[in-house]
Amino acid sequence: MVKKTNSVATETAYAAQIASLHGALGIAGDYHQTIGLPLQAEPRQLTDAGPDMFGRPLQMTPDTLAAWLAMRDQAARDGVTLWVVSAYRSVNYQAEVIRRKLDSGRSLEDxxxxxxxxxxxxxxxxxxLDIATPDSPPLETAFDQTVAYLWLTENAAKFGFVLSYPEGSLSAISYxxxxxxYRAG
Ligand SMILES: [Zn+2]
Structure with a gap:
């Protein structure tokens, strides 16, 4: 019972933190209804996954790290190089990214x-995980023209990884x- 009460209290605190961040950025109160995306909880446990391709520290859940390493190593054995560009991001970090873009003059809608x-x-x-490969600029749609992307479409599911925002999906997030x-486990 105590555990359940704590969990509800934690969820309420998290929702309040999100509402406060949204208010500060000018994000509409009905954002979650119009976007059609679920509120994403932060994990209980994160583990260091070494530096990303830019030398910044990466964190992910322990089971995601294990699955990523297995997938990366299999890709390497198949002659395909996979890099992680970005993994865990805190809600505060996400707010900073949006704040920086607002400050540079971009509209909130954009x-x-x-x-x-x-x-x-x-x-x-x-x-x-945002995944990149040496022969293509990171975080660009042209990634889908690479051997790495082809390899992922054929093999990622075996390691529990799913493409979250496919082309033509109804999600508010573009392709x-x-x-x-990582969805398994
Ligand atoms: Zn991403």
Whole structure:
């Protein structure tokens, strides 16, 4: 009973934190209804996954890390190089990204087309990875023209990774061939 009460209290605190961040950024109170995306919880546990391709520290959940390493190693054995560009992101970090873009003069509407509002990015879960490969610029749709993308479409599911925002999906997030989420376990 105590555990359940704590969990509800934690969820309420999280929802309040999200509402406060949204208020500060000017995001509408009915965002979650219009976007059609679920609120994403932050994980209980994160583990260091070494530096990303730019040398920044990466974090993800322990089971995501294990699945990623197994997938990366199998890809390497098949002659395909996979890199992680981005993994876990906190809700505060997501808010900073949006704030920086607002400060540079972009409209909130434009920004929210490519960045989920704080609380609604799959990266908060520590299970979503943005994947890149040496012969293509990261985080660009042209990733779907690479051997790495072809390899992922044929093999990622075996390791528990799913393409979250496929082309033509009804999601409010546009097509992201680089964004894969660990769903198993
Ligand atoms: Zn992503």
């Amino acid at each position: 920004i929210l087309r490519v960045n989920a509002a704080p609380g609604y990015s799959e990266h908060h879960t520590g299970r979503a 992201e061939p680089w964004h894969w989420c």
